[in-house]
Amino acid sequence: xxxxxxxxxxxxxxxxxxxxxxxxxxxxxxxxxxxxxxxxxxxxxxxxxxxxxxxxxxxxxxxxxxxxxxxxxxxxxxxxxxxxxxxxxxxxxxxxxxxxxxxxxxxxxxxxxxxxxxxxxxxxxxxxxxxxxxxxxxxxxxxxxxxxxxxxxxxxxxxxxxxxxxxxxxxxxxxxxxxxxxxxxxxxxxxxxxxxxxxxxxxxxxxxxxxxxxxxxxxxxxxxxxxxxxxxxxxxxxxxxxxxxxxxxxxxxxxxxxxxxxxxxxxxxxxxxxxxxxxx
Amino acid sequence: xxxxxxxxxxxxxxxxxxxxxxxxxxxxxxxxxxxxxxxxxxxxxxxxxxxxxxxxxxxxxxxxxxxxxxxxxxxxxxxxxxxxxxxxxxxxxxxxxxxxxxxxxxxxxxxxxxxxxxxxxxxxxxxxxxxxxxxxxxxxxxxxxxxxxxxxxxxxxxxxxxxxxxxxxxxxxxxxxxxxxxxxxxxxxxxxxxxxxxxxxxxxxxxxxxxxxxxxxxxxxxxxxxxxxxxxxxxxxxxxxxxxxxxxxxxxxxxxxxxxxxxxxxxxxxxxxxxxxxxx
Numbered sequence: 209x210x211x212x213x214x215x216x217x218x219x220x221x222x223x224x225x226x227x228x229x230x231x232x233x234x235x236x237x238x239x240x241x242x243x244x245x246x247x248x249x250x251x252x253x254x255x256x257x258x259x260x261x262x263x264x265x266x267x268x269x270x271x272x273x274x275x276x277x278x279x280x281x282x283x284x285x286x287x288x289x290x291x292x293x294x295x296x297x298x299x300x301x302x303x304x305x306x307x308x309x310x311x312x313x314x315x316x317x318x319x320x321x322x323x324x325x326x327x328x329x330x331x332x333x334x335x336x337x338x339x340x341x342x343x344x345x346x347x348x349x350x351x352x353x354x355x356x357x358x359x360x361x362x363x364x365x366x367x368x369x370x371x372x373x374x375x376x377x378x379x380x381x382x383x384x385x386x387x388x389x390x391x392x393x394x395x396x397x398x399x400x401x402x403x404x405x406x407x408x409x410x411x412x413x414x415x416x417x418x419x420x421x422x423x424x425x426x427x428x429x430x431x432x433x434x435x436x437x438x439x440x441x442x443x444x445x446x447x448x449x450x451x452x453x454x455x456x457x458x459x460x461x462x463x464x465x466x467x468x469x470x471x472x473x474x475x476x477x478x479x480x481x482x483x484x485x486x487x488x
Numbered sequence: 489x490x491x492x493x494x495x496x497x498x499x500x501x502x503x504x505x506x507x508x509x510x511x512x513x514x515x516x517x518x519x520x521x522x523x524x525x526x527x528x529x530x531x532x533x534x535x536x537x538x539x540x541x542x543x544x545x546x547x548x549x550x551x552x553x554x555x556x557x558x559x560x561x562x563x564x565x566x567x568x569x570x571x572x573x574x575x576x577x578x579x580x581x582x583x584x585x586x587x588x589x590x591x592x593x594x595x596x597x598x599x600x601x602x603x604x605x606x607x608x609x610x611x612x613x614x615x616x617x618x619x620x621x622x623x624x625x626x627x628x629x630x631x632x633x634x635x636x637x638x639x640x641x642x643x644x645x646x647x648x649x650x651x652x653x654x655x656x657x658x659x660x661x662x663x664x665x666x667x668x669x670x671x672x673x674x675x676x677x678x679x680x681x682x683x684x685x686x687x688x689x690x691x692x693x694x695x696x697x698x699x700x701x702x703x704x705x706x707x708x709x710x711x712x713x714x715x716x717x718x719x720x721x722x723x724x725x726x727x728x729x730x731x732x733x734x735x736x737x738x739x740x741x742x743x744x745x746x747x748x749x750x751x752x753x754x755x756x757x758x759x760x761x762x763x764x765x766x767x768x
Contacts, residue, residue: 215745215746215748215751216713216742216745216748216751216754217745217750217751217753218749218753218754218755219754222750231643270550270551270749271550271551273553273556273753275750275753275754276553276753276757278752293701301528309511333531355709431496432495462496465495465496465497466495466496468495470495470496470497470502470548470555471495471496471497473497473498473555473556474496474497474499474555474556479558
């Protein structure tokens, strides 16, 4: 694991690291915020943040404005990249923004040529937490959050691993990827045309089939002026699925807010407070 | 004045506008944060933020994390661009990052071919405030702040116009541009080789000759791990000049912090609180 850069921020530290990933078979870069509490002997809990289409580990760390509250609460934040990277990693032949590089969708691809590197589900749910817990003074208390494609990722990773995460939150998630244009394009490319394979990565489907599983509190926030709301995000499908399964999910709609980091920065403190309740 | 974009943020609004500038003789883009208090009849005061080398109006607005506190305090923030822009605007023939486009240094150039468009001092100190006060529900209470080249700009604009600004603050300013590599390059290119012309835009010189002028409170913050500290920034020269003139300037050094927006975002709330004392 190689340190790429380091900045003091809000009393803690922002660091970027590069490491060789077994699952994605390439070098992966991630960022970590460590609160000043890591100087003490008490290990701190970790919030994993999954970013949206086109992002890297940098977007959240530069734009969300999360560090002051995270430092007060004593929570570390880890932000992975959104896809495998490198010369050997196949991109969308059309180089679109919503498939291939920067658009890994937090799933394990089964279709060539993507199946070799696009194993982001295993990377973010297994390999990265194991590395973090080995290398940093953190506890095994984990929460997961994300935005848009990363909101989908947070919901799917959290709902599929309820014993590993204390709480889940999402800004403007792609709630029902098996039934929206972004999701259909990504899932058919990475998973093939069989619809049944898609459902394993669809938050609505996972909620509907969660009756006998451990339940993790979920918070979702959505801007009403979000240009992708009706066609791509469909939070009402998420609420309907959660209600059918009696799942503890709350959706809050915010008039006037859009899909940008201006929305995330407006409510990230509320998300950190939400997670802090369950991480303590 | 044309609205370029609009985002709801932290209870208020972030908007970008384009307008034809008389002083820079080109289209200029600026950003404004309007707190929710503008919905009331009471006009709000304005903090002008001047950015550093290579920046546009966007860097501060996306990375500083200033909006929550600005909204609580009821302060609008205006961020201009850092130079004139456009096909007609001459850049450094070497296209360096520290001269020409993105590096206007908040001075009025006297040397061809820069003198036609590079009139950033008049733009930020006169034209832009007049436009803001005409177009938005703001008061004539103004403060000015900035980072690096913009910290130099805030000091110079504020010190040269003490009756127009209630308070001045700077992160990591180029304190003594007449005597550092960035400043010497910019001043010789924009103002010519005569050293006397440079002193009108040198904060140390302005402080030293401020004895009979109105004094405006100044706050300066500087990271001790800033890679540009010794060669380019020289805050100790600023303190020495302020002490010689009995000027109310405080410098706070911060161990471990660097030159990035991670430093700015860590202390922007303290700067907003500082300005709020004098803007009320």
